[in-house]
Amino acid sequence: xxxxxxxxxxxxxxxxxxxxxxxxxxxxxxxxxxxxxxxxxxxxxxxxxxxxxxxxxxxxxxxxxxxxxxxxxxxxxxxxxxxxxxxxxxxxxxxxxxxxxxxxxxxxxxxxxxxxxxxxxxxxxxxxxxxxxxxxxxxxxxxxxxxxxxxxxxxxxxxxxxxxxxxxxxxxxxxxxxxxxxxxxxxxxxxxxxxxxxxxxxxxxxxxxxxxxxxxxxxxxxxxxxxxxxxxxxxxxxxxxxxxxxxxxxxxxxxxxxxxxxxxxxxxxxxxxxxxxxxxxxxxxxxxxxxxxxxxxxxxxxxxxxxxxxxxxxxxxxxxxxxxxxxxxxxxxxxxxxxxxxxxxxxxxxxxxxxxxxxxxxxxxxxxxxxxxxxxxxxxxxxxxxxxxxxxxxxxxxxxxxxxxxxxxxxxxxxxxxxxxxxxxxxxxxxxxxxxxxxxxxxxxxxxxxxxxxxxxxxxxxxxxxxxxxxxxxxxxxxxxxxxxxxxxxxxxxxxxxxxxxxxxxxxxxxxxxxxxxxxxxxxxxxxxxxxxxxxxxxxxxxxxxxxxxxxxxxxxxxxxxxxxxxxxxxxxxxxxxxxxxxxxx
Amino acid sequence: xxxxxxxxxxxxxxxxxxxxxxxxxxxxxxxxxxxxxxxxxxxxxxxxxxxxxxxxxxxxxxxxxxxxxxxxxxxxxxxxxxxxxxxxxxxxxxxxxxxxxxxxxxxxxxxxxxxxxxxxxxxxxxxxxxxxxxxxxxxxxxxxxxxxxxxxxxxxxxxxxxxxxxxxxxxxxxxxxxxxxxxxxxxxxxxxxxxxxxxxxxxxxxxxxxxxxxxxxxxxxxxxxxxxxxxxxxxxxxxxxxxxxxxxxxxxxxxxxxxxx
Amino acid sequence: xxxxxxxxxxxxxxxxxxxxxxxxxxxxxxxxxxxxxxxxxxxxxxxxxxxxxxxxxxxxxxxxxxxxxxxxxxxxxxxxxxxxxxxxxxxxxxxxxxxxxxxxxxxxxxxxxxxx
Numbered sequence: 001x002x003x004x005x006x007x008x009x010x011x012x013x014x015x016x017x018x019x020x021x022x023x024x025x026x027x028x029x030x031x032x033x034x035x036x037x038x039x040x041x042x043x044x045x046x047x048x049x050x051x052x053x054x055x056x057x058x059x060x061x062x063x064x065x066x067x068x069x070x071x072x073x074x075x076x077x078x079x080x081x082x083x084x085x086x087x088x089x090x091x092x093x094x095x096x097x098x099x100x101x102x103x104x105x106x107x108x109x110x111x112x113x114x115x116x117x118x119x120x121x122x123x124x125x126x127x128x129x130x131x132x133x134x135x136x137x138x139x140x141x142x143x144x145x146x147x148x149x150x151x152x153x154x155x156x157x158x159x160x161x162x163x164x165x166x167x168x169x170x171x172x173x174x175x176x177x178x179x180x181x182x183x184x185x186x187x188x189x190x191x192x193x194x195x196x197x198x199x200x201x202x203x204x205x206x207x208x209x210x211x212x213x214x215x216x217x218x219x220x221x222x223x224x225x226x227x228x229x230x231x232x233x234x235x236x237x238x239x240x241x242x243x244x245x246x247x248x249x250x251x252x253x254x255x256x257x258x259x260x261x262x263x264x265x266x267x268x269x270x271x272x273x274x275x276x277x278x279x280x281x282x283x284x285x286x287x288x289x290x291x292x293x294x295x296x297x298x299x300x301x302x303x304x305x306x307x308x309x310x311x312x313x314x315x316x317x318x319x320x321x322x323x324x325x326x327x328x329x330x331x332x333x334x335x336x337x338x339x340x341x342x343x344x345x346x347x348x349x350x351x352x353x354x355x356x357x358x359x360x361x362x363x364x365x366x367x368x369x370x371x372x373x374x375x376x377x378x379x380x381x382x383x384x385x386x387x388x389x390x391x392x393x394x395x396x397x398x399x400x401x402x403x404x405x406x407x408x409x410x411x412x413x414x415x416x417x418x419x420x421x422x423x424x425x426x427x428x429x430x431x432x433x434x435x436x437x438x439x440x441x442x443x444x445x446x447x448x449x450x451x452x453x454x455x456x457x458x459x460x461x462x463x464x465x466x467x468x469x470x471x472x473x474x475x476x477x478x479x480x481x482x483x484x485x486x487x488x489x490x491x492x493x494x495x496x497x498x499x500x501x502x503x504x505x506x507x508x509x510x511x512x513x514x515x516x517x518x519x520x521x522x523x524x525x526x527x528x529x530x531x532x533x534x535x536x537x538x539x540x541x542x543x544x545x546x547x548x549x550x551x552x553x554x555x556x557x558x559x560x561x562x563x564x565x566x567x568x569x570x571x572x573x574x575x576x577x578x579x580x581x582x583x584x585x586x
Numbered sequence: 587x588x589x590x591x592x593x594x595x596x597x598x599x600x601x602x603x604x605x606x607x608x609x610x611x612x613x614x615x616x617x618x619x620x621x622x623x624x625x626x627x628x629x630x631x632x633x634x635x636x637x638x639x640x641x642x643x644x645x646x647x648x649x650x651x652x653x654x655x656x657x658x659x660x661x662x663x664x665x666x667x668x669x670x671x672x673x674x675x676x677x678x679x680x681x682x683x684x685x686x687x688x689x690x691x692x693x694x695x696x697x698x699x700x701x702x703x704x705x706x707x708x709x710x711x712x713x714x715x716x717x718x719x720x721x722x723x724x725x726x727x728x729x730x731x732x733x734x735x736x737x738x739x740x741x742x743x744x745x746x747x748x749x750x751x752x753x754x755x756x757x758x759x760x761x762x763x764x765x766x767x768x769x770x771x772x773x774x775x776x777x778x779x780x781x782x783x784x785x786x787x788x789x790x791x792x793x794x795x796x797x798x799x800x801x802x803x804x805x806x807x808x809x810x811x812x813x814x815x816x817x818x819x820x821x822x823x824x825x826x827x828x829x830x831x832x833x834x835x836x837x838x839x840x841x842x843x844x845x846x847x
Numbered sequence: 848x849x850x851x852x853x854x855x856x857x858x859x860x861x862x863x864x865x866x867x868x869x870x871x872x873x874x875x876x877x878x879x880x881x882x883x884x885x886x887x888x889x890x891x892x893x894x895x896x897x898x899x900x901x902x903x904x905x906x907x908x909x910x911x912x913x914x915x916x917x918x919x920x921x922x923x924x925x926x927x928x929x930x931x932x933x934x935x936x937x938x939x940x941x942x943x944x945x946x947x948x949x950x951x952x953x954x955x956x957x958x959x960x961x962x963x
Contacts, residue, residue: 014775014785017652021659022772028666029765032758070652070775072784078631083623085631087652123670130663137656145922149656152929156660156936160667163940166674168947173958175873175940182880182933183867189887189926190860196919197615197894200622222610246958313959459959563957565876569867570596577599580606589869596868600861611853618898625895625916629903633910641903641917642924650921657925664932671939724906729928796906822935829942 009060013068013089016053016099017137020046024129031121039122043129044110050136051103058096062498066091067142082210084203090142094345094499098262098269099139101349105261105356106132108477112360113254116466117164124164131157131258138266142204144192144227144278147270151188151230155181158263162251169461173250176565180243183569184233187576191226194219195278204277212281224285225579228271228293229572235267237330238300239575241323242561242568245307248319253363253465256315260322261356265329265348272333272344276504284583286336292582294334294417298425300327305432307561309528310554312452313460314362314372314440318355321398321433325351328426332413337508340416341500343409346489350405353485354397358437360478361391365444367467367474373460374440379447384471388445390478395441397485399434399525402518408489414517416508423517431524439529450533453547454554459563637792638722638801646727647804647811651786654807655771658814662768665818669761672825684748684830695747703745710738718812722801728808732815739823748831760820767814774807852893859886873941873951877934884930888923895919 023046027039060066069075073086106128117124134153141147159181163174196202198219199210211220229240236244244264248256279285304324311317329351332344362372364387369380381388397406413426442448489496538547560567615621632644646654686692714735721727743751775786783789790802799805859882866879895916901908903917945951 011779011782014652014779018655018772018776018785021655022769022776024659025662025765025768025772027765028662029762029769031761031765068784070785071648072787073649074784078627080623080627083627085624085627085649087650123666126666127663127670130659133659134656143653145650145925146653146656149653149660149925153656153660153663156663156667156932159936159940160663160670163667163671163943166671166943168944169958171940171944171947172956175937175944175956176958178933178937178940179867179876179880182937183883185929186860186880186883186887189922190856190890193887193890193894193919193922194610194614196622196624198621200620200624202624202918218606218609218613219615222606225606250958316959457961459957459961461959563959564953566592566868566870566953569864570592570599573596573599573603573864577602577606581602584606584609592868596865600864604857604861607857611850611857614850614853617849617852617893618896620894620897620916622894622916622918625903625918628917629910629914633905639904639906641905641914642920645917645921646924650918653921653925657928661928661932664936668935668939671936671943674943725902725904729924825939 005060006066009057009066009091010068012053013057013066013091013140014070016050016057016140017089017133020050020129020133020136024126024133027122027129028126031123031126034122037115039125040110040114043125044107046129047103047107047110047132050132051100051107054096054100054103054136057091058093058100058499061091061093061096065502082201082206084201084206087141087143087146088203089140090204091140092499092502093495094341094503095139095273097345097495097499098266098348099136101352102132102135102139102262102266105258105352108356108481109254109257111477112257112363112474114469114473116254116469127157127160131161135262135266138270144195144202144204144207146202148185148188148192151234151270152185154263154266155185155234158259161255162247164255165250165252165463167250167463169463170250172563173246176563176568177243177247179565180233180240180568180572183572184230184240187226188230191223191230194223194226198223204274208278208281211279216282216284220279220282221284221583222580224279224282224288225576225583227274228579229576231267231271231274232296232575233267233572235264235271235326235330236323237296237326238303238323239571241300241304242571244323245316245319245561246563248322249313249316253315253359253366256318256359256362257356260318260359261352262348264322264326265352268326268329268333268344269348272336272341273503275333275336280336288579288583289334289336292579293330294422297327297330297334298421300324300330301425301429302327303557305429306554307557308433308436310454310557311436311458312373312375312455313458314365314374315359316459317436317440318358318362321436322355324429324433325355328410328413328429331417331422331426335416335418335508336504337416337506338497338500338504339412339508341504342496343412343416345496345499346405347409347413350397350409350485353481354394354406357390357478357481357485358394358398360474361387361394363465364471364474366463366465367469370464371462373462374443375452375456377444378449379444381445382447385445386471386475388441390475390482391437391441391445393482395434395437396525397482398430398437400430400518400521402522403488404486405489406485407518410518411515427517427521427524430521431528434525435528438525439532442529442533448533450535451537453532453535454551458558633795636788636801636804637795638804639796640722640724640727642725643722643727643804643808644801647722647807648786648788648801651775651807654811655775658768658771658811661818662764662814665764665821668822669825672829676828695745700745703741707738707741707745710741711735714738714816715812718809719798721808721812722804723796723798728811729815732812733819735812736816736819736823739820743827751827755820755824757821757824760817760824762817764814764817764821767810767812767817770810771807771814774803774810852889852896856886856890856893859883859889871952871954873944873953874938876953877937877941880937881930881934884926887926891919891923891926
């Protein structure tokens with residue numbers, strides 16, 4: 001039987017989710033009897049296969065989305081135009097590319113973790129494959145409740161993987177992560193209920209059509225606030241961000257690669273899809289997105305950057321840097337424009353590659369030295385200098401090195417954002433996170449130190465990760481990912497443009513000013529750590545006052561990030577109230 | 587933050603949310619007069635299209651079966667996670683008997699308890715299987731029936747004691763049952779693709795309305811869910827009950843190493 | 848009567864949140880999560896409810912009899928499974944935390960701690 005391309009693509013679309021699920025169940029069923037390494041090999045092959053499949057589906061969907069109705073419930077089976085009985089997966093270039101990128105990161109993580117997790121049968125691989133299936137389903141689905149199902153599965157797999165090392169901190173981090181995200185998912189379900197009550201459908205496209213035909217309605221607005229709260233919690237946007245620094249800092253490093261690399265940005269991708277397809281016809285919701293979410297993005301970029309600079313535990317530092325970059329991505333999403341979406345998609349990939357590579361380096365340090373504390377590890381890294389080079393490159397990329405995917409993406413984000421606040425937030429977030437990583441690199445690998453400033457009082461802990469893998473095996477996926485991140489975005493320009501316009505058609509006039517901002521950013525990225533590393537103990541009175549003034553604001557931020565889950569729930573409610581209040585009075 | 591600070595911050599947030607909620611509540615469609623045509627259409631069309639009488643099962647196992655596959659995955663994922671969490675440092679070994687609080691009086695299990703548990707366990711298991719099998723006909727289905735059937739395992743523990751319970755139930759068998767159930771569901775969705783149908787398309791003979799065999803592929807999916815749920819709950823019960831056994835020397839020693847590291 | 852179900856859902860969510868925020872024990876906190884989740888059950892079942900309609904199971908009465916929305920009932924079933932899965936996971940975490948820290952008071956638990 002031969003099939004033409006589009007027909008074959010239609011037939012293969014569901015496999016992107018069904019295959020990893022089926023293989024995960026099979027591994028679980030046979031886990032007691034499988035020869036060693038089978039799970040490693042299978043998981044890696046599946047991840048690579050899904051990367052190819054999703055990439056190919058993306059290319060096939062160039063001329064229009066591939067829509068697959070599960071169970072053959074293709075409309076108009078109901079006989080009514082607004083009643084969609086079944087659930088559809090809809091493949092457009094953007095969704096397929098993001099799904100393929102998820103699979104790529106999983107493949108990298110599987111290579112990095114080769115043989116690391118063989119103690120408890122295949123449980124790690126089962127959880128990871130379910131996690132991957134959930135992410136791909138989340139990217140491709142066209143049904144609001146189905147989106148919730150994949151969101152929830154993604155959550156449960158992630159909670160489990162965080163707690164996997166069973167250390168004190170990883171358990172408490174997993175608990176905080178679970179409570180915050182589970183509460184978010186209940187709110188999301190309530191939001192889905194409200195949307196269904198008003199529109200009578202769960203299908204994205206139909207719901208979008210109905211919402212566009214309705215007068216502004218508090219039920220729709222309320223539904224949006226609840227769903228957005230869940231997605232912003234997953235994406236760790238201020239003030240929903242508190243759980244992330246706990247979870248990502250304590251999860252095993254191969255898992256943190258996935259968490260920071262793509263899981264959190266998927267929250268924003270889901271939000272963008274919902275806004276573009278479902279809520280585009282509701283002017284009040286769109287105002288909230290353009291202005292309210294823009295300011296949340298600004299706050300997130302700045303707070304994340306400051307907190308990243310004030311850390312000494314490398315994984316926690318990277319976690320806050322992720323928060324900051326998510327703020328930048330939210331600024332891009334909030335523009336809901338073609339150029340902003342282009343920037344967001346490239347940023348998602350570029351950031352995921354660089355951050356994934358950095359977490360791998362943190363994993364290498366853990367495996368070698370049982371610590372990721374930059375002050376404790378002072379000069380220790382010299383014996384593994386290739387890791388130092390990779391970390392330096394990654395730090396420069398994160399901090400706005402005018403080269404590679406992240407730089408090109410930041411340009412597009414600048415073009416899509418408006419006003420000085422956006423520019424300042426992007427510059428501050430980028431420079432502070434890049435500076436923090438470079439400071440840690442210099443301390444660990446170059447024996448430059450200076451007197452530790454605010455980072456001295458930050459939380460830290462000794463941990464262990466199994467260190468029986470050769471260095472080259474751990475650095476290989478890291479180097480490949482950095483090499484991809486160094487490619488210029490122009491190579492895929494037409495694809496990215498097609499992907500962005502497939503989601504969002506709205507063009508906006510370019511704000512410009514990107515090149516100047518890029519130069520300032522990069523200068524700051526170099527100057528901030530340089531100033532910190534050259535610092536002497538403040539002996540004169542003036543210097544002591546200056547040091548005090550410098551650290552004071554950070555103490556406040558440290559106190560807010562208290563590590564207590566009860567505080568986090570309060571902040572979530574404050575955030576939800578801000579969204580709701582903005583809609584009512586804004 | 588201290589408790590009073592938390593409440594001081596929470597109170598205004600909840601006030602704003604209460605106002606917003608009031609506004610949403612007043613704008614909701616009238617209670618008892620749903621706007622949606624979705625459910626009504628299912629009620630009107632599906633009994634004829636699929637020969638089943640239980641519409642909830644039709645939605646779960648046919649119309650929105652991919653949701654249910656995700657839900658099944660969630661359950662299996664959470665159970666696997668629980669296994670990882672609880673078994674992690676304890677391992678899979680068994681001991682002779684359950685742990686006991688020192689000083690508590692230990693009474694022999696009475697014959698009446700043993701007999702009642704044996705009777706009730708058997709009945710409960712069969713009842714659960716019955717609920718699973720009639721999933722497409724009457725209220726119930728794989729999830730509900732599976733949970734009922736699996737709860738009969740607790741009665742084995744109660745009636746026979748720790749060591750018999752561990753002899754009867756093996757964690758690797760339960761995990762295999764769980765994984766197998768999920769795998770059958772995934773295959774039921776994948777196989778129609780190979781024949782040019784949509785994923786999970788119901789192409790089996792539909793059977794007769796109100797009959798045990800009604801609903802075609804739904805019967806297989808429903809049974810697969812039942813099997814997976816029995817396995818999942820079995821694993822879950824076993825891992826939590828294992829927490830009651832007497833710890834062996836050598837269990838939980840990782841923690842000390844961690845302290846020393 | 849018209850707004851009672853929605854008010855109950857909002858109330859359940861509110862008291863659940865209050866319980867979480869003032870909780871002094873992980874297991875109590877997990878219970879409060881379940882209360883929050885109950886709000887979604889009430890909301891979804893309320894949305895599917897229709898006056899004068901029976902269950903969407905056409906065994907004793909023929910197809911065509913007014914019935915409530917089966918889609919909402921299916922969604923609630925999913926929701927219940929989610930709740931069960933989540934509770935099991937959280938309780939397992941709580942057990943392990945208790946073994947390692949000797950307390951389950953959220954005020955005394957935090958993942959990474961400053962030196963000194």
